[in-house]
Amino acid sequence: MKPETPMFSLFVVDKRKSPDYQELRGFIPKALSLKFKGVCKGLGRNINAGLEEALEGWIEQQQQLEDSAPSELSVAEEVTAASPAVPTIAYLIEETLSNRDWVLGKLAADAEMSVERINELLEGDRPSDVELQKLAQWLVKPDGEAWEEGELVDIRLAEDLKRRRQQKRSR
Numbered sequence: 818m819k820p821e822t823p824m825f826s827l828f829v830v831d832k833r834k835s836p837d838y839q840e841l842r843g844f845i846p847k848a849l850s851l852k853f854k855g856v857c858k859g860l861g862r863n864i865n866a867g868l869e870e871a872l873e874g875w876i877e878q879q880q881q882l883e884d885s886a887p888s889e890l891s892v893a894e895e896v897t898a899a900s901p902a903v904p905t906i907a908y909l910i911e912e913t914l915s916n917r918d919w920v921l922g923k924l925a926a927d928a929e930m931s932v933e934r935i936n937e938l939l940e941g942d943r944p945s946d947v948e949l950q951k952l953a954q955w956l957v958k959p960d961g962e963a964w965e966e967g968e969l970v971d972i973r974l975a976e977d978l979k980r981r982r983q984q985k986r987s988r
Contacts, residue, residue, distance in 0.1 A: 832865070841868075845907045852914050855957035859927060871906045879903075927955045944973060 832838040845853075857867035914920060925932045928951040938944055944952065953966040 849907055849911055849914075851957075851959060851961045853910055854961035856910075856914070858957060858961065858963060859955050868906075871910065875904075875906045875909060924955055928952055943977070944969075946970075949973065 833840075853867065854864060857864055860867070862870070921932050921935055924930075925935050928935075928948075930948065930951060934948070938948070949969045950966055953964055953969050956964045956969070958964060
């Protein structure tokens with residue numbers, strides 16, 4: 818009797834050995850690299866998937882610019898007037914991340930908090946335990962690693978101590 822063969826099989830592609838993949842290298846500013854890694858981690862994507870998505874979007878944008886009518890081209894020229902002649906993915910990511918309202922909105926949505934509450938925390942308001950739990954999933958260290966909830970609790974305790982000392986001095 819012949820063993821049954823599955824209708825499909827799942828396998829992982831070793832991208833380093835696959836002829837369908839090629840390594841692409843380049844240098845970008847360290848701060849941009851850390852931001853990109855943090856965004857990828859926050860979205861639950863690995864770096865390869867994030868780069869692939871960003872490059873596909875950039876290529877599609879370039880093709881649309883080439884195919885656009887003259888009236889659309891003038892809009893594209895306005896958008897890129899302050900940017901490099903041919904914008905890079907790094908430039909587009911940097912521009913997106915420098916858009917404070919977009920970043921705040923993204924953080925608020927991901928952490929399931931209001932933008933108003935995020936702004937209050939930015940002004941120094943004390944976060945609750947639940948807020949720390951939510952933020953721990955989305956805030957990243959300068960090295961791109963996520964903060965652990967316990968680390969955020971320690972930071973909040975240090976902030977509380979600092980506030981108490983300031984209050985004692987002002988009395």
